[in-house]
Amino acid sequence: MFPLRLLRTARRVLPAKSLSTTGQLTDLTVDNEGIATLTLQRAPVNSLNVELLQELTTVLGQVEKDKAKGLVLTSASPSVFSAGLDITEMYNPNVERLTALWTSLQDLWATLYSAPYPTAVAINGHAPAGGCMMALCCEYRTMVSGRYTIGLNETAVGIPVPEWLIGTMCKVISQREAEVALNAGLMFTVEEALKVGLIDETATDKADAIEKSKKFIKRFDKISPIAHSLTKQRFRSDVLQPFAKNREADLNQFKYVVLQPEVQELLGQIIQKLKQKKAAK
Numbered sequence: 001m002f003p004l005r006l007l008r009t010a011r012r013v014l015p016a017k018s019l020s021t022t023g024q025l026t027d028l029t030v031d032n033e034g035i036a037t038l039t040l041q042r043a044p045v046n047s048l049n050v051e052l053l054q055e056l057t058t059v060l061g062q063v064e065k066d067k068a069k070g071l072v073l074t075s076a077s078p079s080v081f082s083a084g085l086d087i088t089e090m091y092n093p094n095v096e097r098l099t100a101l102w103t104s105l106q107d108l109w110a111t112l113y114s115a116p117y118p119t120a121v122a123i124n125g126h127a128p129a130g131g132c133m134m135a136l137c138c139e140y141r142t143m144v145s146g147r148y149t150i151g152l153n154e155t156a157v158g159i160p161v162p163e164w165l166i167g168t169m170c171k172v173i174s175q176r177e178a179e180v181a182l183n184a185g186l187m188f189t190v191e192e193a194l195k196v197g198l199i200d201e202t203a204t205d206k207a208d209a210i211e212k213s214k215k216f217i218k219r220f221d222k223i224s225p226i227a228h229s230l231t232k233q234r235f236r237s238d239v240l241q242p243f244a245k246n247r248e249a250d251l252n253q254f255k256y257v258v259l260q261p262e263v264q265e266l267l268g269q270i271i272q273k274l275k276q277k278k279a280a281k
């Protein structure tokens with residue numbers, strides 16, 4: 001049984017910045033209405049390595065402990081929300097580190113997906129794979145208009161999408177749209193994402209996206225935290241419960257898949273392509 005995470009007392013409205021912390025890879029600020037903004041700041045593209053994944057989970061724990069009114073997730077990059085898992089962590093990996101990578105990703109997903117406070121994301125750039133995963137965990141998605149893409153392209157990088165991530169996607173867009181996109185690793189433009197419901201609204205820029213995200217959080221001002229958190233977790237329990245039972249098998253499958261020679265070859269080609277792209281800029 002997935003442990004229920006309830007906010008048992010009212011959320012506090014804290015003075016501006018009273019919870020603010022700046023880790024190496026993230027920045028957390030709290031405004032004077034008690035809304036926390038967590039900014040990814042692992043340059044250049046917020047790729048998720050073990051350290052960033054662990055720091056994010058720790059900071060989310062802090063947001064919960066300090067009873068912020070809600071959370072807005074965003075990125076410090078001008079064009080990338082997050083490039084997903086750090087591909088270099090999966091290429092020719094040290095197996096202990098690969099285990100830590102997947103375990104940390106599982107922890108982040110479970111913590112963000114079951115967060116007892118309202119969550120929104122201001123997607124201010126590209127959001128492939130793990131970037132899309134973080135956005136899907138939030139209750140509301142605003143994306144800055146532009147030539148950005150969002151989606152779960154795991155199959156395109158040789159990685160099968162785990163059941164818990166399929167379940168997360170199917171809670172947001174229709175199963176049909178999800179199946180077509182995930183089987184082929186398709187990415188959505190901002191307009192396409194809006195049309196299928198992968199994002200809730202577009203924004204003109206990051207400030208607008210954050211403002212819209214905060215407006216969503218304020219919808220809960222008059223809602224009891226226990227009523228909100230329990231209802232949210234009931235909606236999500238059919239994805240959370242099986243995940244909690246299958247964590248070990250999920251980890252073993254991930255390691256098995258990533259260590260396959262053909263997946264290693266594909267990851268090597270992707271790293272090479274990214275390098276060539278940069279050289280051509």
Ligand SMILES: CC/C=C\C/C=C\C/C=C\CC/C=C/CC(=O)SCCNC(=O)CCNC(=O)[C@H](O)C(C)(C)COP(=O)(O)OP(=O)(O)OC[C@H]1O[C@@H](n2cnc3c(N)ncnc32)[C@H](O)[C@@H]1OP(=O)(O)O
Pocket residue numbers: 044045047079080082083084085086087088126128129130131133153154157159160161162163165249250251253254257274275277278
């Ligand atoms: C049952 C379980 C079994 C199996 C389960 C397996 C998997 C589970 C699946 C899902 C769970 C969630 C996790 C999913 C896996 C992933 O996340 S895989 C990562 C997929 N990501 C991508 O394919 C994105 C690749 N990057 C890009 O497309 C572009 O970089 C991007 C559009 C994001 C930005 O473009 P741009 O602004 O032009 O920047 P550059 O391309 O020039 O890149 C700048 C530098 O950043 C480096 N880089 C880019 N992406 C990554 C990355 N993902 N990891 C590491 N490094 C990256 C790039 O090489 C440049 O580096 P340099 O400056 O040259 O050193």
